[in-house]
Amino acid sequence: MRDxxxxxSHTNRLVHTAFGWYALTREQSDLGPFPSKQEASEALSRHIHVYKGVNTRNDSDGKPHSGISLHDSAHCHKTNCALCAEAYILRQGMVAS
Structure with missing residues (x-):
């Protein structure tokens, strides 16, 4: 159920990890972790307000994102990346198994 x-518009940009909630951005650093989904969403709203018009989307085909993405954490250039945090947790779980 959606809150x-x-x-x-935030649905695909909020990621829950073992560290907390993150908001994905196009900038060098994702936002988070936050203790709640609501706090991550509020941070994303503030971020969008500040960066609106600064960083424009450059979709190659103009179609909406399918919701499936591949992320190479070994070559990620972000300083605080939600997808890298999620991959780290998954790797730790696989190592412990």
Missing amino acids: PKIPS
């Missing part, structure tokens, strides 16, 4: 306080 009505969280804009639907």
Whole structure:
């Protein structure tokens, strides 16, 4: 069930990891971790307000994102990346198994 306080446009940009909630950005650093999904969404709203018009989307085909992405954490250039944090947790779980 979707939280009505969280804009639907944030749905694919909020990631839950064992460290907490992150908001994905196009900038060098994702936002987070936050203790709640609501706090991550609020941070993303503030971030979008500040960066609106600064960093424009450059979709190659103009189609909406399918929701499937591959992320290479070994070559990621972000300083705080939610997807790298998630990959780290997954790797740790595989090592412990």
